[in-house]
Amino acid sequence: MGEILNIFQGLADGFGIAFSLTNLTFALIGAVLGTIVGILPGLGPSATISLLLPLSFKIGSPVTSIIMMAGIFYGAMYGGSTTSILVNIPGEAASVVTCIDGYQMALKGRAGPALGMAAIGSFVAGTIGVLGLTFVAPPLAEFALKFGPPEYFSLTLLGLVMATLLGGDSIIKGLIMVVLGLLLGSVGLDPISGAIRFTWGFHMLQEGIDFVTLAMGMFGIGEIFYNLEKVLKTELVTRKISHLWPSLKDWMDCKWPIVRGSFIGFLIGILPGGGAVISSLVSYAVEKRVAKNPEEFGKGAIQGVAGPESANNAAASASFIPLLTLGIPGNAAIAMIFAALLIQGVTPGPFLITEKPDVFWGVVASMYIGNVMLLILNLPMVGLWVQLLRVPYSILAPIIILFCCVGVFSVRNSVFDIWVMGIFGVIGYIFRKVGLEPGPLILAFVLGPILERSIRQALLMSAGSPSIFLTRPISGALMTALILFIGFQIFMNRRKRGQREKI
């Protein structure tokens, strides 16, 4: 009982913080920016948050900057569907499946209900996700207080492996990215002995590779070089959007897909390595399976819009849980927010809720408010944002590059960092070309120091016996989960290959 009361008390305090004028303003800025980058193809939430990381020095208080960055992340989930529906290009990765039925609806003149349902589903699911975050995070953080180095090692490893296996189609390629990310993370001073590693004589590298530089290079610059290969054309199906409010039949059709999407999204979002992208794919598959007339999917079924759009929002909210309670980010965008917290001198982890309650509850409360803002931004005002699609990517691309250059320069006032970012940009471009996803690399880069410190401390504890990871109950359970998961994944891949050979 006392715990529930504590949660309500915390939430009330959080609303007090979130309703201050500064925090409301930055929540709105985040929501607007999120909507914009969600709508603009070729610019996703990860790249945008990395662009704003240098600014978080200037914003000042940690609560305010995280409120804004969180708004960008879940706001992008709202905006992404608009481009999918109207242009048939996903505005950002978690809206890929929305293209399938959303665009078909638009072709049939039902763009309005598709956009409306996507926004309403996003709002319902986003709010369910935040409710889950409110009530699941505090007990989870208390449980996580029992974790020692072996548990942290097992959990981090589980997160990395799941992110890799769930993310791409090739397990080997994903693992290569993880290992490269970990190696890049080990440049600079060794966290335990202070020895210098891999600096190749550049004294600028002694502090390690800066996260902002790496993230902007891989996501910002690399993405733009890659997009330059093709000419991105955004042609709208329709200029006039009417009947945003769905009909009664649409409501009846979408009621359960939204609820199912919310729960699927929430469960996948909590998982380390899970996230908005995967949850929308799973939701689409589930809706297609349970639908009364599955043959309508692909021809403009509104369930195929409502389900995935709900799922990606619930997942976006839920993925704050592992970050804020365990200090382990589960996907690339959350990894950026993790970096923002570190820049502000806040170490996310099980102590966050008790030691920095203002940060935790302030951000959580702002997410309730942010979802209301986003509903207004994306339902009555959607026509305004659609105009953004008229700004050609050809002009946007050099502006994004300049933003990256100035942003990365401002961190240490050094032109050297612009060069480093450019090199990572070219590497990121080549990676994309050969089918290597930069997401796991970024995640591994962030988790690398946690992983290294925990494995070395654990081995010191056990006097060199790796059995410590299996004999401690929580760590053992996590390792078992890891092994079961890898086994399951290999089994599924075999089966897929078997089916392909039969065809």
Add this chain to the structure above:
Amino acid sequence: MGKLKHPGPGFLPFGLACLLIALALALILSQWKMGNAKAPFWPEGTWRRPLLGVGVFILYAFLIEYAGFLITTFIFLVLWLWVIEKINWFRIMAVSVAVTAVLYLIFGYFLEVPLPAGFLA
């Protein structure tokens, strides 16, 4: 590097390097087994725009220390929009001037980033 009992600074990097070699071999093997490694890296002329982009970027990073932020940013935009995007001159000039000014206002003026001034200083 140290031992399992006393893992040193080279412990994790060494393990990772071994893992990377194993993964690289596995990737080569799996590609070789599938036998479809024939796709060209840049299909039909798609190399032009990205390489030009990289070129203009290198010029920017190189020039900014000598010519300063304002001049270099303006040149970058003009070159990018002219060589890569080939839009008309009126738009090139309008966009380049406007964007340079806005970026300077945001970063140089409001956020007080000490942008390189170059020979203008």
